[in-house]
């Protein structure tokens with residue numbers, strides 16, 4: 433297969449109208465935080481055991497088409513000695529890899545961030561390909577304040593995402609392009625919509641400049657939602673219909689129909705909230721597949737059920753299968769919260 437065929441095969445294996453992607457690519461400090469919450473030490477063996485559990489869940493391939501792994505996991509094996517990337521692909525779950533190296537302050541733009549990791553990226557990708565990775569993920573982060581993101585922030589982050597994506601495609605690796613507008617802080621839905629539109633506009637402009645093939649990439653954005661806790665009787669959780677309207681409106685303005693799939697991050701929403709909102713978004717729909725690339729919203733119930741104990745593996749697997757299945761229904765706009773207790 434030549435490079436273009438390889439890219440297309442990976443897109444075909446990742447994108448359909450039902451399945452989604454699991455983000456299991458927590459860096460060492462992040463997985464430590466997740467394990468701390470269940471009083472489990474973050475040792476290499478515990479991380480291996482946990483990620484084996486995720487990938488060995490029977491039937492998971494029915495609902496998930498891809499998994500994003502952390503570098504360490506790509507080099508790990510299950511108890512039977514099979515590399516975890518192979519374990520995933522046995523279920524037709526395509527293994528991918530997070531390739532960015534986290535964020536630092538963006539010089540010249542107080543309050544903005546920029547993501548590290550472009551140096552030596554092509555060499556690292558070649559190693560990951562040998563280890564079985566077929567797609568990659570890179571995340572740029574945009575905090576919202578009264579003055580952020582700045583014009584420089586929009587430009588510099590978009591540039592980096594495009595440089596990364598072009599580097600991946602040159603080597604036959606499908607890039608997941610993740611511009612994450614942070615849901616933290618206080619902002620209303622209008623502000624989130626305005627920022628997300630500017631971010632995506634800049635990202636697609638840069639992708640074009642770098643010659644990125646839109647048909648052979650995946651976009652991983654946040655949903656457009658408010659983040660305000662209002663006091664007293666004004667307090668309301670965001671309405672899924674309102675979130676879906678704003679989210680689709682922004683995409684229609686900025687994301688070309690050539691992009692095959694948009695896979696949301698969960699960004700701190702509860703598992704149920706993330707599923708309800710995905711369902712509302714799919715009830716509107718668009719020219720792209722509208723799917724998931726959830727981390728916390730798929731894994732939180734799994735960690736709670738597992739608690740680091742071998743005797744809980746079955747309960748943990750069914751917690752994962754349940755969330756994956758309900759999100760597959762939400763992909764079709766056929767989910768309702770009553771299904772949580774079925």
Ligand code: 13P
Nearest residue numbers: 455697698699726727728
């Ligand atoms: P969450 O779904 O937990 O936001 O994580 C997805 C992810 O990969 C963020 O980079």
